[in-house]
Amino acid sequence: MVSIDASSPGRKFLLIIAPLVLLVALTVAVDFVELSPGDDRPGEKSVEPTALDHCRTISSPGEYVLTDDFGGATGLASSCLVINSSDIRINGSGHTLLGRGVTDSTGIVVDNESGVSNVTIHSVRVERWNRAIHLRNASDVTIRNASTVRSATGITVWNGTDVTVKNTWISRNLFGVVVDNRSEQVNLTAARYGDNSAANSTRGTGEV
Incomplete structure (x- = not known):
């Protein structure tokens, strides 16, 4: 029989440290099992984008994705997608908003009388409207990888600030882009124009 003299200083240290090492090892093992690979934020789940398949007003921040072609608003002063909240991202997924x-x-x-900011619109074709895309009282807006075609005006910016249009095809409209005199920091250098009958881009008085 082998006996351990617990009175020895070295053995006392061993008896104290060994359970602590075992406890740490078990804790690490449990954490490893609970965390999925690449998940560095336990308890947080990614939010799925909201599907869009019809004309509607968007009043809550978040990401929205078109799941089909739609449009067809017919009344005077009618709009298909109305964004009146900040922090919105519209992913067209290559679909078309087709007007009449x-x-x-x-x-x-x-548009929002109190102002709208941080809005991105991308990967959508907007066709056959009086105004394909209209920004009013908006700031920090990006339109990219989109198309605005066969409308009276491809893009209008009224009282806007920090608006960027890039890699967007603006063609076969009466006017390509109309920016009113109150708008500032409107960047159109990466916009692409083709066959806009009156002008590719112009400044105007906007809404009175």
Whole structure:
């Protein structure tokens, strides 16, 4: 029989440290099992984007994705997608918002009297509206990888600040882009134009 003299200083140290090492090892093992690979934020789940398959007003921050082609607003002063909240991301997924060429209709309008900011619109074709995309009282807006075609105006910016249009095809409209005199920091250097009959881009008085 082998006996351990617990009175020895070295053995006392061993008896104290060994259980602590075992406890740490068990804790690490449990954490490893609970965390999935690449998950460095336990308890947080990614939020799925909200599907869009019809014209509607968007009043809550988040990401929205088109799941089909739609449009067809017919009334005067009617709009298909109305964005009146900040922190919105619209992913068109290559789909089309198709209007009927009705006077004062708008494919996508970003507008709120109190102001709207941090809005991105991308990967969508907006066709046959009076105004394809209309920004009003909006700041920090990006339109990219989109198309605005066969409308009276491809993109209008009224009282906007820090607006960027890039890699967006603006063609076969009466006016490509109309920016009012109150708007500032509107970057159109990466916009692409083709066959806009009156002008590719112009400054105007906007809304009175």
